[in-house]
Amino acid sequence: MHRGTGSPIGLHRVVEPAGVLPQAAWRLDATPEIYDDEVRIAVERLNLDAASFRQLTEAHASPGAVRDEVVRIVGERGKMHNPVTGSGGMLVGVVDEVGPHSPLGLAPGQKVATLVSLTLTPLQIRDGLSGWDGHSEQVPAAGTAILFGRSIAAPLPDDLPPPLALAVMDVCGAPALTERVVKRYDAPRVLVIGAGGKSGSLSMAAARRAGASGVVAAVPTPDEADAVADSGLADDVVVVDARDPVAVAQVVTPTADVTVVCVDVPGAEGAALLATASGGTVIFFSMATSFSAAALGAEGLAADVTMLVGNGYTPGHAAMALDLLRTEPGVHRLFTRRLADLDLDMRVSP
Amino acid sequence: MHRGTGSPIGLHRVVEPAGVLPQAAWRLDATPEIYDDEVRIAVERLNLDAASFRQLTEAHASPGAVRDEVVRIVGERGKMHNPVTGSGGMLVGVVDEVGPHSPLGLAPGQKVATLVSLTLTPLQIRDGLSGWDGHSEQVPAAGTAILFGRSIAAPLPDDLPPPLALAVMDVCGAPALTERVVKRYDAPRVLVIGAGGKSGSLSMAAARRAGASGVVAAVPTPDEADAVADSGLADDVVVVDARDPVAVAQVVTPTADVTVVCVDVPGAEGAALLATASGGTVIFFSMATSFSAAALGAEGLAADVTMLVGNGYTPGHAAMALDLLRTEPGVHRLFTRRLADLDLDMRVSP
Numbered sequence: 001m002h003r004g005t006g007s008p009i010g011l012h013r014v015v016e017p018a019g020v021l022p023q024a025a026w027r028l029d030a031t032p033e034i035y036d037d038e039v040r041i042a043v044e045r046l047n048l049d050a051a052s053f054r055q056l057t058e059a060h061a062s063p064g065a066v067r068d069e070v071v072r073i074v075g076e077r078g079k080m081h082n083p084v085t086g087s088g089g090m091l092v093g094v095v096d097e098v099g100p101h102s103p104l105g106l107a108p109g110q111k112v113a114t115l116v117s118l119t120l121t122p123l124q125i126r127d128g129l130s131g132w133d134g135h136s137e138q139v140p141a142a143g144t145a146i147l148f149g150r151s152i153a154a155p156l157p158d159d160l161p162p163p164l165a166l167a168v169m170d171v172c173g174a175p176a177l178t179e180r181v182v183k184r185y186d187a188p189r190v191l192v193i194g195a196g197g198k199s200g201s202l203s204m205a206a207a208r209r210a211g212a213s214g215v216v217a218a219v220p221t222p223d224e225a226d227a228v229a230d231s232g233l234a235d236d237v238v239v240v241d242a243r244d245p246v247a248v249a250q251v252v253t254p255t256a257d258v259t260v261v262c263v264d265v266p267g268a269e270g271a272a273l274l275a276t277a278s279g280g281t282v283i284f285f286s287m288a289t290s291f292s293a294a295a296l297g298a299e300g301l302a303a304d305v306t307m308l309v310g311n312g313y314t315p316g317h318a319a320m321a322l323d324l325l326r327t328e329p330g331v332h333r334l335f336t337r338r339l340a341d342l343d344l345d346m347r348v349s350p
Numbered sequence: 351m352h353r354g355t356g357s358p359i360g361l362h363r364v365v366e367p368a369g370v371l372p373q374a375a376w377r378l379d380a381t382p383e384i385y386d387d388e389v390r391i392a393v394e395r396l397n398l399d400a401a402s403f404r405q406l407t408e409a410h411a412s413p414g415a416v417r418d419e420v421v422r423i424v425g426e427r428g429k430m431h432n433p434v435t436g437s438g439g440m441l442v443g444v445v446d447e448v449g450p451h452s453p454l455g456l457a458p459g460q461k462v463a464t465l466v467s468l469t470l471t472p473l474q475i476r477d478g479l480s481g482w483d484g485h486s487e488q489v490p491a492a493g494t495a496i497l498f499g500r501s502i503a504a505p506l507p508d509d510l511p512p513p514l515a516l517a518v519m520d521v522c523g524a525p526a527l528t529e530r531v532v533k534r535y536d537a538p539r540v541l542v543i544g545a546g547g548k549s550g551s552l553s554m555a556a557a558r559r560a561g562a563s564g565v566v567a568a569v570p571t572p573d574e575a576d577a578v579a580d581s582g583l584a585d586d587v588v589v590v591d592a593r594d595p596v597a598v599a600q601v602v603t604p605t606a607d608v609t610v611v612c613v614d615v616p617g618a619e620g621a622a623l624l625a626t627a628s629g630g631t632v633i634f635f636s637m638a639t640s641f642s643a644a645a646l647g648a649e650g651l652a653a654d655v656t657m658l659v660g661n662g663y664t665p666g667h668a669a670m671a672l673d674l675l676r677t678e679p680g681v682h683r684l685f686t687r688r689l690a691d692l693d694l695d696m697r698v699s700p
Contacts, residue, residue, distance in 0.1 A: 299662030312649030
C-alpha cells in the first residue's frame with residue numbers, strides 16, 4: 001500500500017518548519033513506507049562530510065560519544081544534518097523498494113550511492129551504529145533512507161571497491177566545477193588549497209586536464225606534501241597554514257588565476273583572496289566557508305575576484321570523477337593513501 | 351610624530367588573534383595616532399549593514415539597548431563588526447590627517463565615505479552615540495576611524511545629500527556585479543528578490559541597462575510592491591515571502607536566467623535556486639546568506655546553477671551606482687522613500 005505521490009523535491013517529508021525545502025528543514029519524516037514516486041534504500045554505509053566529522057570529533061571527548069551524537073542527530077532530525085556545520089555527507093545502500101512512479105530508473109537489488117546530501121535525505125538508523133568505532137567518517141550503518149523524484153543516485157561501479165567509489169562520488173562536484181572554471185581562462189595558473197584531500201586531489205587532476213599552465217598545491221603538513229609531490233598532480237607543493245593569509249600569499253607567487261578551496265577548517269577565505277590575481281576566480285568547496293568572511297574579505301582587500309559557492313551538482317559529475325580516479329594514477333594513490341588508515345573492506349565485489 | 355609604515359592591508363592593527371586579516375580579527379587596535387601610510391577620519395555618521403541592524407533590533411528590547419550594544423561592540427572589538435551576522439556597514443566623515451606615505455590621494459578637510467566594510471575599519475567612538483535614537487541604521491557618531499594603504503574611500507559628491515550618497519555607496523557593489531553577470535547572457539530574464547531595498551533597486555536598474563529582457567521584482571508586502579511598480583524599474587512585481595521557495599517558484603514563471611538576492615532575512619537560498627533556470631546564475635548579496643544552505647541546496651535540487659558570493663568591490667562601482675541614482679528617477683524615488691522615514695538632514699550642502 002502506497003501513500004500517494006510526493007513532491008519531486010521532497011516537500012511532503014518536511015515536518016518542521018512547515019513550507020521550507022527538506023535541506024532547510026529542522027526535521028524530516030523518515031518513515032520507511034514510500035510514496036509512489038520515491039525509492040527506499042537499505043542503508044549500508046554513511047560517509048560523513050569532512051567538516052562535519054571534524055567538528056564532531058573536536059566537540060566530543062571519545063569516539064563513542066561521537067557515535068552517540070550521530071545517532072541522536074538522526075533520531076531528532078530524521079536526517080544526518082550536523083546542526084553546527086550545516087553539512088551532511090552521503091550514503092551507500094541497496095535499492096529496497098521502487099515506487100511505481102519513481103523517475104530515477106533504479107531497480108531493487110542495485111547497489112547505489114546517493115549524490116544528494118544527507119542534509120535532505122530522510123534517514124532512520126536501526127542498529128545504533130553498533131558496527132562503527134567512531135574513528136572514521138565512513139560509518140557502517142543499518143537502516144532506511146528515502147530518495148525523492150528529483151534526488152540523484154548512481155549505481156556503484158563494478159570495478160572499484162565500494163568505499164573508494166563512495167569517497168570519489170562524495171566530492172565529485174569539485175572536479176566538474178573546477179574544469180568548467182579553468183576552461184574560461186587561457187592556460188591559467190591554478191592554486192588548490194587543501195590539495196591532499198579528496199576534493200583537492202580530484203580538482204588538481206581536473207585543472208590540469210582542463211588546460212591549467214601550472215598547478216600549485218597548498219597542504220598543511222610535510223607528510224601530506226610528500227604524498228602530493230609523489231602523486232605528480234602538482235607542479236609546486238607548498239606547506240602552509242591555510243588560515244594564515246599572509247603566509248599563503250608569500251609562497252604563492254605569482255598569484256593564481258583560479259583558486260580552489262578544499263580545506264576542512266574555517267578561516268581560509270582571506271588566504272584564498274590574497275593569493276588570487278585581479279580578474280581571477282575563487283571556488284569555495286569547503287563546507288567550513290563563511291559567506292560573510294568571503295564577501296567582506298574581498299571588499300576589504302579591494303579584490304576584483306569572482307567568488308563561487310561550490311555547487312555539488314554539475315551534470316555528469318560522477319562519471320567524470322570516477323574517470324579521473326581510473327585514469328590518473330596520482331589521484332588513485334592519494335585516495336588509497338587516505339583510505340588506508342581507515343581499515344575498510346577494499347574488496348571490489350561485496 | 352608617526353608610528354612608521356603599516357601594512358597596506360592593515361595587518362599591523364590586528365590585536366587578536368595574531369596573523370589574521372583585519373576582517374577576520376576579533377579585535378583591532380583603533381588608536382587614533384596614524385602610521386605613515388594611513389589616513390585618520392573624523393567620523394560623522396555610521397551606516398550599519400541592513401542584516402546587522404535587523405539582528406540588533408530583534409535581539410534587544412529597546413532602541414536604547416540597541417545603541418548600548420553598538421557602543422559595547424565597538425569598544426570591545428575596535429570596529430563595528432556584529433558578532434552574530436558577521437557584517438558591518440560603512441561610515442562618512444571628514445579627512446582629519448593624511449600620513450606622508452598614504453596612496454589614497456585624500457586631503458584634510460575632504461568629506462568622504464569609506465567603501466571598505468566597518469568589519470575591518472579601526473574605529474573609536476567618543477560620544478557614546480548620544481545623537482542616535484537607535485531607530486535607524488544611519489547612526490550619527492563622533493569618533494575616529496583609520497584607513498589603510500589599500501582601503502577605499504570616495505569623496506562625497508557635491509550634488510547629493512550626504513545620507514543619500516552614503517546609502518547608495520553602501521551597496522554599490524550590487525549593481526556593478528549585476529551588470530557584469532547580466533552581460534554574460536543574451537537578453538536574460540532577471541529576478542531580483544528583495545527588489546524594494548537599496549541594493550535591489552540599483553540592481554534592477556543595472557540589469558535593465560545591461561540588456562535584461564525582463565525584470566521581475568519580488569517584494570514582501572503590497573506597500574513595497576506599489577512603490578516598486580511606481581518606480582518603473584520592473585516589468586512584473588510579485589508579493590511573496592522569500593523564505594518560501596515553493597511560493598516564489600510558483601509566481602516566477604518561466605524561471606529566471608539571473609537571480610539577484612538582496613533580502614536582509616536568512617533563508618532565501620532555496621527560493622533563489624528553485625526560481626533560477628538550469629545554466630543560470632544566482633548572485634547572493636544578502637549578508638544573511640548561509641554558505642552551506644546555498645551549496646547543499648543546489649546539490650539537493652540537482653540545480654545546475656552558478657552561485658556567486660556578492661563581492662562588494664568591482665572597479666568603478668561607486669561612480670556607476672551614483673550615476674544610476676542621478677539618471678534613473680525610479681531609483682531616486684525608491685531611495686528617498688526609504689530614507690524619508692528616517693528624519694535625516696537631506697540638505698545637499700553640509
